[in-house]
Amino acid sequence: MTKYVLALDQGTTSSRAIVFGHDGQIVSAAQQEFEQLLPRPGHVEHDPEAIWSTQLSVAKEALKQGSINAEDIGAVGVTNQRETTILWDRDTGKPVANAIVWQSRASAGICDQLKADGLEATFRDKTGLVVDAYFSGTKIKYLLDQHEGLRERAARGEVLFGTVDSFLIWRLTGGRCHVTDYSNASRTLLFNIHELDWDDELLRILDVPRAMLPDVLPSSHVYGQMDAEWLGREIPISGDAGDQQAATFGQGCFEPGSAKNTYGTGCFLLLNTGDRPIKSENNLLTTIGWGVGGEVTYCLEGSVFIAGAVVQWLRDGLGLIESSAEIEQLAISVPDSDGVVVVPAFTGLGAPHWDPYARGAVFGITRGTTAGHLARAAVESMAFQTCDLLDAMQKDAGVDLNMLKVDGGASVNNELMQFQANLLDVIVHRPVVSETTALGAAYLAGLAVEYWDSLPDVAGNWALEREFRPAMPDDERLRKRRRWQRAVERTRDWEQPD
Numbered sequence: 001m002t003k004y005v006l007a008l009d010q011g012t013t014s015s016r017a018i019v020f021g022h023d024g025q026i027v028s029a030a031q032q033e034f035e036q037l038l039p040r041p042g043h044v045e046h047d048p049e050a051i052w053s054t055q056l057s058v059a060k061e062a063l064k065q066g067s068i069n070a071e072d073i074g075a076v077g078v079t080n081q082r083e084t085t086i087l088w089d090r091d092t093g094k095p096v097a098n099a100i101v102w103q104s105r106a107s108a109g110i111c112d113q114l115k116a117d118g119l120e121a122t123f124r125d126k127t128g129l130v131v132d133a134y135f136s137g138t139k140i141k142y143l144l145d146q147h148e149g150l151r152e153r154a155a156r157g158e159v160l161f162g163t164v165d166s167f168l169i170w171r172l173t174g175g176r177c178h179v180t181d182y183s184n185a186s187r188t189l190l191f192n193i194h195e196l197d198w199d200d201e202l203l204r205i206l207d208v209p210r211a212m213l214p215d216v217l218p219s220s221h222v223y224g225q226m227d228a229e230w231l232g233r234e235i236p237i238s239g240d241a242g243d244q245q246a247a248t249f250g251q252g253c254f255e256p257g258s259a260k261n262t263y264g265t266g267c268f269l270l271l272n273t274g275d276r277p278i279k280s281e282n283n284l285l286t287t288i289g290w291g292v293g294g295e296v297t298y299c300l301e302g303s304v305f306i307a308g309a310v311v312q313w314l315r316d317g318l319g320l321i322e323s324s325a326e327i328e329q330l331a332i333s334v335p336d337s338d339g340v341v342v343v344p345a346f347t348g349l350g351a352p353h354w355d356p357y358a359r360g361a362v363f364g365i366t367r368g369t370t371a372g373h374l375a376r377a378a379v380e381s382m383a384f385q386t387c388d389l390l391d392a393m394q395k396d397a398g399v400d401l402n403m404l405k406v407d408g409g410a411s412v413n414n415e416l417m418q419f420q421a422n423l424l425d426v427i428v429h430r431p432v433v434s435e436t437t438a439l440g441a442a443y444l445a446g447l448a449v450e451y452w453d454s455l456p457d458v459a460g461n462w463a464l465e466r467e468f469r470p471a472m473p474d475d476e477r478l479r480k481r482r483r484w485q486r487a488v489e490r491t492r493d494w495e496q497p498d
Contacts, residue, residue, distance in 0.1 A: 002072055002073060002074030002075075002451070003068075003072040003074070004020060004068060004072050004073055005019070005020050005073065005075050005076070005077065005442040005445050005446045006020075006059065006062070006063075006073045006075070006076045006077070006235070006442070007019075007076075007077045007438035007441040007445070008055055008076060008079070008168065008441070009079050009080075009435070009437055009438040009441065010055050010078070010080045010081060010164050010165075011081055011243065011264065011437075012084075012101065012102070012103070012264070012265040013034070013036065013265055013309075013312070015034065015051065015055040015057075015058050016029065016435075016438060017030050017031075017055070017062040018062060018435055018438040018439075018442070019062050019063065019066055020438075020439060020442040023461055024439060024443075024458070024462075025432075025433065026433065027066050028062050028063070028065040028066025028068065029065070030057075030058040030061035030062040032057060032058050033054075034046070034047075034054045035047065036101075042106070042347055042495070043104050044100075044101040044104040045099060045100060045101060045104065046084065046098060046099040046101055047095075047099070048086050048088070048095040048098070048099050049095065051164060051167070051168075052167070052171055055168060059230070059231065060231065063231065070235065073231070074236075074451050075235065075238045075239065075446055075451060076172075076236065076237045076238070076445055077238065077240070077246075077443075077444050077445030078168055078240045078441060079165070079240070079242065079243050079438065080163060080242060081102055081164055081243060081265075082102060082163060082183075082243060083102035083134055083136045083163065083187050083188070084099050084100065084102050084163060085100045085139035085140055085143065085161065085163065086161070086162055086163070086164065086166075087143055087150070087161055087212075088160055089158065090157060090159065090160050091158070093170065093171060096147065096150065097143055097146070100142065103134075103265075103266075103306075104133065104347070105133045105348055107133040107138035107139050107142040108133040108357070110141055111133050111138055114131050114138075114205070115131055119131070119205060122201070122202075123189055124279075126192045126193070126194070126199050127189055127191060127199075128193050128279070128285060128286025129186075129187070129189055129285055130354050131189070132356065133348075133356055134303065134305075134350065136161075136163060136189065136190070137189030137202070137208065140161055140190075141207060154208075154211065154212040155209040155211055156211065157212065160178055161212045161213055162180065165180055165181070165242075166214045169223060169224070169237055169240065173224040173225065173237065174227045177223050177224040178214045179214050179216075179240070180214045180217075180240065181216065181217055181240040181242075181291065182216060182217075182218065182296060183241045183245040183246075183288050184240070184241070184242045185198075185214075185288075186287050187242060187287065189206070190203060190206065190213070191216065193277055193287070194277070196216070196296065197216070218290075218291035218294075219239065219240055219249075219291050219292060219444050220238065220293070220445070220448040221238060221448055222236050222237075223240065224236075224237055225237070236445075236448075236449055237445070238444075238445040238448035238449050239443070239444030239446070239447075240444070241290055241440060243268075244262055244270055244437075245270070245287070245288070245289050245290055246436075246437045246438075246440030246441045246444070247260060247262045247268075247407055247408070247440055248260050248272065248289055248440065249440035249444060250433075250436030250439035250440030250441075250443060251407060251431065251436050251440075252458065252461075253272050253405065254272070254455050255272060256272050256273055257271070257399055259272070259393075259404055259405065260405040260406065260407060260436070261386055261389075261404055261408075262407050262411075262436075262437070263308055263382055263406065263407070263408035263411045264307065264408040264437075265306075265307065265308050266303060266305050266307050266308075266309070266350070267303075267307035267382055268303055269386060269389040270299045270301045271299060271393050271397055271399075271401075272298075273299060273300055273397065274298065275295065275297065276298060277298040278298070278300055278397060280396045281396060282391075282393075282395050283353070283392060284300050284301060284302050284352060284389070284393060285302070285303065285351065286298065286299075286300060292444070293447075300393055301351075302350075302351040302352065302390075303351050304350050304382075304386070305345075305346075305349070306344040306345070306346050306347065307344075307381075307385065308382070308410045309344070309346070310378045311324050311379070311410070312324065313346070318374075321375070327375055327378075327379060327413070328379075328415055330371060330375040331372065331375045331376040331378075331379045331416075332376075332415050333375075334376055337373050338364075338366070338368065338369065338373045339364040339366070340362065340363070340364045340365060340369055340374060340376075340377040341363045341364055341377055341381075341487040342361075342362050342363075342381045343358075343360060343361050343362075343381065343484075343487050343491045344360050344378065344381050345358040345361070345488075345491045345494075346360045351388075351389055351392065352388060352389065353488070353492070355492050357492075358491045358492050358493065359495055360491065361491045361494075362374070362377070363490065364483075379413065379416050380419055382420075383416060383419050383420040383423050384423065386420060387423050387484075390404075390424060401426055402427065403428075403429060404428050405428075405429050405430075406428055407431065407435075408434070408436075411434055414466075417430060417466075418468050418471075421469060421471075422470050422471060422472035423481065425472075425474075425477065427467060427468070427469055427470070428468040429466075430465050430466045430467075430468070431462055431464065431465055432463040432464070443458045
C-alpha cells in the first residue's frame with residue numbers, strides 16, 4: 001500500500017499542492033501566487049501558462065519539502081477555481097487566449113441579451129444556475145466571438161474548452177485525457193444536471209460546438225495516468241472536483257442538511273440536499289456536489305465573489321498592510337467598525353443579488369475613521385455576505401441550520417469567526433485541517449484507488465479545532481444587519497451596460 005495522496009489545488013490567486021496521509025493530516029505542502037490580469041474594469045484574466053507552471057512547480061516542491069518519493073504517492077486529486085474558462089489548441093496544447101476568470105464580468109452583455117430573449121428559465125430549469133457572467137458557457141461564447149475563425153476550428157475539434165481541472169489533466173496526461181467531472185460541468189450553463197450530459201439546446205443557444213467539450217465523468221474515477229516526466233513515475237489521476245464541492249466533501253458533509261462555508265478569494269456556502277436537486281426560489285444555485293460510487297449528490301450553493309480578496313485589496317490597492325496575515329491585528333486594534341461598512345462589489349454582486357453592474361463602496365466614513373475601522377469593516381463584509389446567503393438557503397431548503405462548518409484562508413481569523421457566529425446566531429465549527437478543498441480532492445482520488453475504503457472511513461478523520469458560539473444581543477445583530485442591507489442597496493446598478 002502506498003503511503004500518501006497528492007492533491008493539486010489550483011486556486012484563483014495561487015496554486016497549491018498538499019500531500020496527505022491516511023489520517024487526513026497534511027504531510028507537506030507548497031504554494032505559489034501568480035499574477036492577476038485586469039485589462040478593463042470588471043474584467044479578470046489569468047495566463048494559463050502561469051497556472052500550469054505554478055501548479056507543476058508546487059507539486060514538485062511539496063514532494064521535496066516532505067522528502068517524499070513519487071513511488072510513495074498512490075493517487076493524485078485535482079481541484080480548481082471552477083468557472084474559469086480556458087480554450088487551447090488540441091495539437092500544440094497551447095492556450096489560444098488568456099483564461100477568463102470566474103470573477104470576470106466580460107460576458108455580462110451576452111447574459112443581458114439571453115435574459116432579454118426570455119431564455120433565463122430554460123437555463124435555470126436544465127442547469128440549476130442563473131444566467132450570469134460568472135459561469136463558463138457565456139465566457140466560451142465571448143472568446144469564440146472575439147477571435148475570428150475560432151468557432152469553426154472548435155467545431156472541427158481543433159480547439160478545446162476546459163475549466164482549469166480539464167486543462168491541468170490534459171497537460172498532466174500528455175493530451176490523452178480531455179475530461180472533467182460532474183461538479184465542474186454543472187457550473188458551465190451547458191450541462192443538464194438531471195440528465196448528466198451536455199445539453200444540445202443550450203449548446204445551440206450559446207453557439208458552442210459539442211466537439212470542443214470534455215467528457216464528463218464521476219468525481220472519484222481513474223481518469224488516466226500522470227506522465228512520468230512530471231514527478232518521476234506514472235501516477236493515477238483519480239479525483240476531480242470544483243473547489244467548493246471538494247471543500248464540502250473534505251468537510252465530511254455527506255448527510256443531507258449538512259453545510260459548510262469557505263472563506264477564500266470568494267465566499268461559498270454549500271448545503272447538501274442529497275440525491276435530489278432542489279430548485280431555488282431565492283436566487284441561489286442548484287449544483288452537483290459530486291459523483292461517487294455510482295451516486296450523484298446535489299447541493300444548494302450561494303456564491304460571494306469577493307471575500308478574502310478584499311484583504312488583498314487592502315494590501316495591494318491601499319497599502320494598509322504589507323501582508324495578508326496582518327489584517328487580524330489591524331482589525332482588532334479597534335473595538336468595532338464605528339459605523340463603517342465596506343461592500344466589496346468590485347466585480348459585481350453574486351448571490352442572492354446577481355447584479356453584475358454593482359460596484360464596491362465604503363459607507364459611514366467620518367473624521368474619526370482610521371485604518372483599523374476600514375480593516376474591520378472589510379473583514380466583517382465576509383460575515384455579512386454569508387448571512388445573506390444563509391437566509392436564502394434556509395428558505396429554499398426549509399431547514400434551520402444550527403451548526404456551520406468553516407474553512408478557507410480567512411477562517412483562521414478568530415475575530416471573524418466569532419463575528420460570523422454572532423451575526424448568524426449559529427454555532428461555527430472550524431476543523432483541525434483547514435485545507436479542506438485539497439483534502440476533498442485527496443479523498444476523492446484515494447477512494448477511487450481504495451486508499452480509503454468508504455465514506456465512513458473518510459468521515460472518521462474529521463476533527464474539531466475550535467468552536468465559536470454566538471454571543472451578540474438580538475437587537476445589536478438586527479441593527480448591524482439592517483445597516484449592511486442599506487449599504488448593499490446603494491451599490492446596486494452603479495455601472496451602466498455598454
